[in-house]
Amino acid sequence: MAVFFIALGGPARFTALLATGLNLLLTLFLFARYDQLIGGWQYVREMAVLPQLRLNFSLGADGLSLTMLLLTTLVSFAAIWTAPKIERSPQLFYCCLLLISGGLVGAFSSIDLFFLYGFHEIALIPVFIMIGIWGSGDRQRAAWKATLYLGAGSFLVLLGIVALYLSGPAGLRSFDVRSLLEMAQSDLFHPASWIYLLLLAGLGTLVSLFPFHSWAPSTYSSAPPSTAMLHAGVLKKFGLYGLLRFVLPLFPEAVTQFSTLLLALLTCNILYIGYVTMAQRRLDWTLAYSSVMHMGTIFLGLASMNMMGLSGAGLFMFGHGLSIALLLALCGALKRRTTTLEYHELGGLAKLTPRLSLLFGFATMASLGLPGFTNFAGEVLIFFGATATAVIDHGSLPFIVATIAAVWGVVISSIYMLRAYRAVFFGALRETARCAAVQDLRPFEFLPASLLIVCLLVTGIFPKLLLKMLTLAFS
């Protein structure tokens, strides 16, 4: 499947919506057509680019990438649908959104690491532009910070990928994930463990692993809601996808060797960032930090390195992508109405905006892991996976501590999410001008959010829909 919707003419919004809608349908089609009995990579298309380098432009999809593709197309569709009227050059705005979406589709369907990286860059760069042009608040600074961090992260990833390529035996060097894995399994290929650390730092920065997280709050609060949805929901997951796709399978020894380091960092993500989130007094900052915090739980799933943990991480990536996109969309809708997100200036809005508060309630519950939503299923699986590893394989103290911290994280996230929900929507209505004339959601805001909620509920009640795919990818 190729990226086919770049050309934009005529009414930008309509074209964009049509393109992402079609893309969503196509992905659903592919998802349904995927042969679960065979598993592995399917729909593979290859094209030799540089035969001397064994560099191929090869696309395809397996269980993991199909799940991510589904997430991408869902969030893109919702993000474009929910975008408000753009004052400044709407053409460019939708073009950027489509570039992000298209880049992601490309990245998640690339088998070749070189193109995987290239597509990610295509998706990343428009984010900076969008913050710079359509952002709010101190947007120049936010754009600069995001560029710096994410640019540095990507650079490390690039170095890591090149090093990985070079460490293959001459003549067999390849960027192809499949052949790299084959070589690793047949003992032809022993990438050094510093490459693992390089890739972990690079991909970790992209996923806001502690201590490389501080780009996230300013980015998400300054970016336009649609961009923030796409970035927090999907683009951020690229780092995790990379780890799942090639880093963990290629470096099983290094992962075990440095597991204490990873566990310490992810525990910081959960506990330290959890408490930072609790101290926030603004909705957008709370949401941004909460998304940083949840990454810790996903990392725990990765670190557990067993079927349950990895599938749980995949499931949680999907659930978190949808729920944070939903929260950011509603947060954007709220900001357009009240122009402020400070808790002390808001309150009692449920009276005026029953629909918004109902949807926000769903999103809150999804985010704090109420059963019935995908996030819960993912979290539970991660906990089971981590416990199994902690007790059976290692019996190591850091693992047990990290698992307990992650379960405690559920308590923390319910504290800050319920506080936020309480502060904005319940209690007495604030008698300020900002809250007095607030109108309820309009269809273009209501429908995409409902779409995301329905998806969260369906995959939360029937997680096997996704788990079947994910387990195929990790078996």
Add this chain to the structure above:
Amino acid sequence: MVYLAPLVAAVLILFAAGCCKRVSASLAIGSVLISCAGSWVLFLQGTDLMVSGMTWMDFGKVLTIPIGMNIDALTRTMMVVVTSIATLVFTYSLGYMREEEGYCRYFAGLSFFLFSMLGIVVASNFVMLFINWELVGFSSYLLIMHFFEKPAAADAGKQAFIVNRLGDFGLFLGILLLWIATGSLSFETINKASSLFTDHPALLAVALLLVFCGTVGKSAQFPLHVWLPNSMEGPTPVSSLLHAATMVAAGVYMLARIFPLLHCSPMAREGIMWIGAITALMAALMATQQNDFKKVLAYSTISQLGYMVTAVGVASSASVPMFHLFTHAFFKCLLFLTAGSVMVSMHHELDIWKMGGLRKRMPITFVTFLCGMLALAGAPFFSGSFSKDLIMKFAFQENKIVFWMIVIAAAFTAFYITRVCMVAFFGKPRSEHAAMALESPLVMTAPLILLSIPAVFSGYPWVEHIFITPLGSASLLQETPAYVEWLFISFFILGTVGAILLYRNATQDPVVIPFFAQRFYIDNLYEWCVQKIQGGVANLAAFFDRWIVDAFLVQGIASLVWSIGFVLRFLQVGSLQIYTLFLGAGVIFLVTLLLRIH
């Protein structure tokens, strides 16, 4: 079908919301009637069923979570209790909520609660139980916050949810531990797995006590009891159904579920016994000094739940705590519904010192209250005395200190409920509302009358024989001396007479003990902890993140980059062409590099 009917109703009401009051109410009532009838049919059939539907998650041998139902004697009794009481409370709500806002929302919440509560009851494994456990907590949150414009209600809902989550933190860790140790999540397997723990009694005790944390949260045991009195901000039928009769008893039900395993761990049982006894006594003392009608009942619920938990710790069979759960469900539900009836006629005034003389104005409410009160106080021939008696006997056999704690608590129970009765129903009216109070409509008094029948009779041996004996026979190891029973009765008389003498014709409280009235200052302590310690840690972390990690690192890197050269300044120009230029140049550079190396 029994299980799903309320869910269907809840979802339908959600979609039909706002359109018509009557539709949503009849949907809810219809669904609860179906559930109730179904439960009775199941009960009368009396066959054990194992329904294993689809699997929720499937990882082969390691972890398989089926959506399974397990219907045995325990389930049947609990289902009958839950659905019968729910039917009465739903009906009562028709009258109670008639003039309130958010009628549809209310019935949707109530139906959703019933669905998840039945989910707990029929769950065949720990994960299904946990899922419904959380959903019950969620519906409780919704219903407590029904009047969300009141800050106190909004805060109470939030607090209930968070405190329950604290308990669930332990519960989930306990589930993980049991899963690791036994390799299974189903109650059936876990209950048979005691032999695995013969060498590790401490591990079993830790796992069970962690699971017990869930009970401490859900059944409002010390130290997590604070949320229950605050939850009285919800509508009174909700307090009656969720926070007295059924939901809070779910914690005890769960312990009864795993009783066979629990029975093998004396250490865990001892811990459970102490927590129960402390809660029973402490809450009874707190209840003696509350002036709010519903708050007295709330502390009374905590105290009675303490009895049940003590019973889990001391009894030889799950039937003992379940017996008290059974009788308590009826009389406490009744007491709350009478409170609701009083509230409606008093225009939502709850201070008992503003009532008085209601006996004459509201005769039906008064008589039914009397039934509930005597059952709660443990008067002979009323239901509560039978089940409490049994707990006392077991406590006497196990531990004398615990025995005295709960006997004294029983005296205070008689005292505080008689106090409410004397102040609210006797004497002279002390406010205009009290003087003008009117009896409630039939839709509210009918459930009262119906409930007062089991409140009186549900403890009698023939009732016990039908509902409780199938759960297992509770036999004492040795004969209890006769004075134990006399002691119990004399403590009941002491408490009742004491309250009558003190509060007859009183116009203000003759006894003032701030320590009890202020709930031992536990709420204040927690508030201080949350604000100062948790808030402090959070603020410190935020400060650190903002000024050290972010400012230092970012500024550090930024200045580094600036000093490298101003070429990079183009980066912040923010123009598409330059970015793409960079991208293209980078790719070309890279490919050339690789070709060279090759």
